[in-house]
Amino acid sequence: MSKLFGRLQQGMKSFIKRISTKELSEKDLKPIIDELVDLMVQNEVGISTAELIGVNLRNELVTLEHTRFKDARPRVKEALRRSILSVLDINTDTQFDIISEIKKVKAEGRPYIICMLGINGTGKTTTMAKLTKLFQKNKFSVVFAAADTYRAGSIQQLGKHAEKLGVRMIAHDYGGDPAAVAIDAIDHAESKGIDIVIIDTAGRMQNNVNLIRELEKVIRLSEPDLKIFIGDALAGNDVIRQATQFNDDIGIDGIVMTKIDSDAKGGAVISVAHATQKPILFLGNGQSYDHLIKFDPEFIVSQVIPN
Numbered sequence: 543m544s545k546l547f548g549r550l551q552q553g554m555k556s557f558i559k560r561i562s563t564k565e566l567s568e569k570d571l572k573p574i575i576d577e578l579v580d581l582m583v584q585n586e587v588g589i590s591t592a593e594l595i596g597v598n599l600r601n602e603l604v605t606l607e608h609t610r611f612k613d614a615r616p617r618v619k620e621a622l623r624r625s626i627l628s629v630l631d632i633n634t635d636t637q638f639d640i641i642s643e644i645k646k647v648k649a650e651g652r653p654y655i656i657c658m659l660g661i662n663g664t665g666k667t668t669t670m671a672k673l674t675k676l677f678q679k680n681k682f683s684v685v686f687a688a689a690d691t692y693r694a695g696s697i698q699q700l701g702k703h704a705e706k707l708g709v710r711m712i713a714h715d716y717g718g719d720p721a722a723v724a725i726d727a728i729d730h731a732e733s734k735g736i737d738i739v740i741i742d743t744a745g746r747m748q749n750n751v752n753l754i755r756e757l758e759k760v761i762r763l764s765e766p767d768l769k770i771f772i773g774d775a776l777a778g779n780d781v782i783r784q785a786t787q788f789n790d791d792i793g794i795d796g797i798v799m800t801k802i803d804s805d806a807k808g809g810a811v812i813s814v815a816h817a818t819q820k821p822i823l824f825l826g827n828g829q830s831y832d833h834l835i836k837f838d839p840e841f842i843v844s845q846v847i848p849n
């Protein structure tokens with residue numbers, strides 16, 4: 543996992559060393575913090591998020607008095623920890639527990655509807671299978687809507703997951719109307735008393751107007767309880783652009799960042815929630831069903847700041 547933030551962590555290490563070893567005035571602090579902001583931007587933290595971390599850090603550090611003969615390192619690390627947590631806080635504020643949300647909706651006697659969103663190949667289909675495994679562990683039943691009627695092989699791919707997980711998949715033919723598939727799956731869930739409907743959608747670039755319109759129709763007709771944007775940690779800053787555009791056009795409720803097991807620079811994981819003001823719900827850290835981690839801001843901070 544430390545592969546993900548490897549370069550960022552290395553840079554943090556030298557920052558902590560520089561700032562801890564001598565007493566610095568507020569004036570001395572500025573160029574050092576500017577360098578740290580640059581380091582974060584180079585590691586794909588969005589610019590405004592990196593700048594905010596810098597401002598927060600300066601505020602934390604000016605109140606921190608260096609006591610001679612004492613190692614300032616733990617206090618600098620703590621200041622850094624708090625500054626980074628402040629941009630991840632979006633998550634803790636609005637953090638909702640998906641399992642209790644589903645229970646609430648179940649108590650209302652209707653299925654909980656989830657729609658997977660994102661550009662091509664980010665992990666939408668894989669993540670819905672992972673989520674299903676999690677839901678099954680919590681004793682919920684699931685039905686899949688194969689609403690990616692666009693990409694060749696997509697229905698078979700989802701069908702394999704459905705078979706492995708023992709869930710029903712509602713599918714039409716390729717080229718069919720994705721919204722109709724979603725509606726069929728919801729009808730199925732309602733008539734069979736299934737707890738959760740997960741709608742797979744075709745990957746689409748955020749600037750493809752026709753495909754985004756098609757998605758709007760899926761959303762309008764299926765009225766999901768949760769629209770999850772799936773972002774690929776390897777896509778770096780582009781994830782911020784994608785997530786912002788999907789949020790503007792469609793509206794997203796939460797984010798899953800996948801492929802954090804790769805050697806991506808990782809900055810997008812730090813800034814995507816701040817940029818969209820939507821929480822990261824889970825992280826994907828591998829290809830198998832159990833490779834899904836509930837998002838915890840403290841975990842991110844522990845990975846970014848070296849011991």
Ligand SMILES: Nc1nc2c(ncn2[C@@H]2O[C@H](COP(=O)(O)OP(=O)(O)OP(=O)(O)O)[C@@H](O)[C@H]2O)c(=O)[nH]1
Nearest residue numbers: 662663664665666667668745800801826827828829
């Ligand atoms: N290493 C790693 N690979 C992942 C992760 N999540 C998904 N993948 C892989 O990424 C590839 C694409 O995953 P899909 O689930 O097919 O992505 P998608 O968004 O549904 O793709 P389209 O339907 O083509 O838009 C697959 O090979 C997955 O196994 C992850 O967290 N880590």
Ligand SMILES: [Mg+2]
Nearest residue numbers: 666667690696
């Ligand atoms: Mg897919």
